[in-house]
Amino acid sequence: MSTLITKIHIRGYRIYKDFTLRPNAKLNILVGDNDAGKSTLMEAIALALNGRIAGRGVLEELNPHWFNVDLVEQFVSQRKAGQKAALPEILIELYFEDNDELQGLCGAVNTEVPTNACPGVFLRIFPNEEYQDMLDAWLKDPNPLLPVECYTYEWRSFADKELTKRPRMLSIATIDSRTVKSTAGVDYHLRQILSDHLETAEKASISLDFREVKANMTTGALAPVNKRLSTLDASLQAEPMALAMDQTSRTSWESVVTPHVDGVPFAMAGQGQQAAIKISLAMKRHSANVKIVMIEEPENHLSHTSLTTLLERIESLASDNQQLFISTHSTYVLNRLGLDALHLLNRNSVSKITELDPDTVSYFKRLPGYDTLRLVLAKRVVLVEGPSDEIIFERVFSDLFDLRPMAAGIDVVSMRGLALARCLELCAAINKPVAVMRDNDGIDPSELREPNKEWLDGAKRELFIGDVADGHTLEPQLITANTEAHLRDVLAITPAANLLVWMTREKTEGALRLASSKKVLHAPKYMKAAAEFIVNA
Incomplete structure (x- = not known):
C-alpha cells in the first residue's frame, strides 16, 4: 500500500518564505536555476520524515542560516521600529494520501484552510520558553543571527502525537550523486x-x-599482550590492566x-x-x-552511455508503490523521463505542467538531445529555424536595443527542424513568453499560422513570418531589406558571384560576416517585429 505525499508546505526554511507544492503521485522532476531551491526542497522533505538531517538531530545541526533571510530581516526591522513582532519560526508539513496504513497519523493539526483531516507529519522549530530571559535580553538589540541556542523543536503527526522516530511506513532513501x-x-x-x-x-x-x-x-x-600488561603495575591499587x-x-x-x-x-x-x-x-x-526516493x-x-543505462534502470524499477523526486540540470534526463512530471522551481514559487498532451510528452521523449531546459528556464524565448537565423537575430536585436538578447533575459533557441506546434504547446503550458520566426517558403503566412493558432495569443506568444513578396527565406528577405549592392559590400562578395546563390549556399558563413560587420544592416520587417514583441512580452 502506498504512502504518497499529496502536499508539501514549507514556511520560513532557508529559501522558502511560504511555499506549497502538490507533487505527482509517481514521478516528480525538479528543475530550476542553481538557487531555485531544488536541494532545499528535498532536504526539507527528509527532515520532516526523519526528524533528523544527515543522521544528526535537529538541534545539533540548527543554525541561524536555516531561517528565511527575508523573514528574519523583516522581523529585525519591525523590532527596531518598536513593533512587537514574533521571533521567526520554521514549519515543514507533509500531507499524505488517506489510507488504512496511515490512520495513526490522521488528524487536523495542520495549517490548511478550510480544515483538512488527513494523515500527515510536521516539524516545527520555534523559541524555547525556558530561555525567555535570554531571549528578552537578545531582543533589546536584535540582529539577523538569531539566537538558535534558545530554540527548540517539535516533531508531531497531524493527530497531534509526538514522534520520536520515523514511522515505519514512511521510509525514505536519499541519493545525492554530487x-x-x-x-x-x-x-x-x-x-x-x-x-x-x-x-x-x-x-x-x-x-x-x-x-x-x-x-x-x-x-x-x-x-599475550594482556599478560605482559598485567605485570606493569600501572594502576593505583595494582588491579591488572x-x-x-x-x-x-x-x-x-x-x-x-x-x-x-x-x-x-x-x-x-x-x-x-x-x-x-x-x-x-x-x-x-x-x-x-522504501516508499519515497529522492535523487539529486x-x-x-x-x-552519456552510463546515464542512459541508469535512466533505463530508473524507468524499469519505478512502481506505483514508490514516489520519486529527481532534481536535474540535464535536458536529456528531463526529456527521457517525461516533461509531464516537470516542476519548475523559482525560489518561493513553482510551475507545474498539467495540460501537456501525452503525444507531446512522447514526442520530446523521442528527442532526448533537444535542449528543452533552455525553453523551460529562460525568462523569455525567441524560437528560430536554424543557426543562421539565430546569428542574424542577435545582430538585429543588438542594433535595436544596444544589448545582446541574453543580457535582456531573452534566450534565442534554434528549433533545428523541431515541430513548431510542440514547442508552442510547451511554452503555453509553462506560460512562457515566446516569439517565433519562420520562413514563409512561398506559402501565405495566414496558412502557416492556422495549425498553430490555438497556442498564439498576441500578448505572450506570437508567430512572425516575412511577406512572400519580400522573399521565401531569410536570405532574400535580407536582400530586400538592404539592397543587393549594400549586402554584397558588407559580405565582400565579388560582382561575378551570384549573391543569393552564395548566401543560400554559405548560410552560416554569411550570417557570421553580417553579425561581425560594422556597417549598417537593415532588419527584415518580421525580424524587427519579433524583437520588439519579445522585449515587451
Missing part, C-alpha cells in the same frame, strides 16, 4: 538503504557473529562492514558507480520498505 563519497566510507543514507534490504533475522545473525569475532580477538591475539575489544553499539557491525564493488571498497569506487548502486538499491521492487542530479559523474 557528493556521494563520505569520510566514513559509507554514508548515513546508504547504511539506511542497506539496512532496509536485510531481514531482521539476518541482522541478528550478523550481530551475534561479529560479537563473537570481537570476543575471540580478546582471548586470541590480545591475550588489559585490552579488550569494544562491545558497545559504537562498534556495531554496521560501522565496520562495508560493501565492495568488483573487489574494491564502495567508498573507493567511481562516483557515478556509487550513485548508480545507491539508486538501484533504493528502487528495487522487492524493497517495499543523477547525471553527475556519468558518461
Whole structure:
C-alpha cells in the first residue's frame, strides 16, 4: 500500500518564505536555476520524515542560516521600529494520501484552510520558553543571527502525537550523486538503504557473529599482550590492566562492514558507480520498505552511455508503490523521463505542467538531445529555424536595443527542424513568453499560422513570418531589406558571384560576416517585429 505525499508546505526554511507544492503521485522532476531551491526542497522533505538531517538531530545541526533571510530581516526591522513582532519560526508539513496504513497519523493539526483531516507529519522549530530571559535580553538589540541556542523543536503527526522516530511506513532513501563519497566510507543514507534490504533475522545473525569475532580477538591475539600488561603495575591499587575489544553499539557491525564493488571498497569506487548502486538499491521492487526516493542530479559523474543505462534502470524499477523526486540540470534526463512530471522551481514559487498532451510528452521523449531546459528556464524565448537565423537575430536585436538578447533575459533557441506546434504547446503550458520566426517558403503566412493558432495569443506568444513578396527565406528577405549592392559590400562578395546563390549556399558563413560587420544592416520587417514583441512580452 502506498504512502504518497499529496502536499508539501514549507514556511520560513532557508529559501522558502511560504511555499506549497502538490507533487505527482509517481514521478516528480525538479528543475530550476542553481538557487531555485531544488536541494532545499528535498532536504526539507527528509527532515520532516526523519526528524533528523544527515543522521544528526535537529538541534545539533540548527543554525541561524536555516531561517528565511527575508523573514528574519523583516522581523529585525519591525523590532527596531518598536513593533512587537514574533521571533521567526520554521514549519515543514507533509500531507499524505488517506489510507488504512496511515490512520495513526490522521488528524487536523495542520495549517490548511478550510480544515483538512488527513494523515500527515510536521516539524516545527520555534523559541524555547525556558530561555525567555535570554531571549528578552537578545531582543533589546536584535540582529539577523538569531539566537538558535534558545530554540527548540517539535516533531508531531497531524493527530497531534509526538514522534520520536520515523514511522515505519514512511521510509525514505536519499541519493545525492554530487557528493556521494563520505569520510566514513559509507554514508548515513546508504547504511539506511542497506539496512532496509536485510531481514531482521539476518541482522541478528550478523550481530551475534561479529560479537563473537570481537570476543575471540580478546582471548586470541590480545591475550599475550594482556599478560605482559598485567605485570606493569600501572594502576593505583595494582588491579591488572588489559585490552579488550569494544562491545558497545559504537562498534556495531554496521560501522565496520562495508560493501565492495568488483573487489574494491564502495567508498573507493567511481562516483557515478556509487550513485548508480545507491539508486538501484533504493528502487528495487522487492524493497517495499522504501516508499519515497529522492535523487539529486543523477547525471553527475556519468558518461552519456552510463546515464542512459541508469535512466533505463530508473524507468524499469519505478512502481506505483514508490514516489520519486529527481532534481536535474540535464535536458536529456528531463526529456527521457517525461516533461509531464516537470516542476519548475523559482525560489518561493513553482510551475507545474498539467495540460501537456501525452503525444507531446512522447514526442520530446523521442528527442532526448533537444535542449528543452533552455525553453523551460529562460525568462523569455525567441524560437528560430536554424543557426543562421539565430546569428542574424542577435545582430538585429543588438542594433535595436544596444544589448545582446541574453543580457535582456531573452534566450534565442534554434528549433533545428523541431515541430513548431510542440514547442508552442510547451511554452503555453509553462506560460512562457515566446516569439517565433519562420520562413514563409512561398506559402501565405495566414496558412502557416492556422495549425498553430490555438497556442498564439498576441500578448505572450506570437508567430512572425516575412511577406512572400519580400522573399521565401531569410536570405532574400535580407536582400530586400538592404539592397543587393549594400549586402554584397558588407559580405565582400565579388560582382561575378551570384549573391543569393552564395548566401543560400554559405548560410552560416554569411550570417557570421553580417553579425561581425560594422556597417549598417537593415532588419527584415518580421525580424524587427519579433524583437520588439519579445522585449515587451
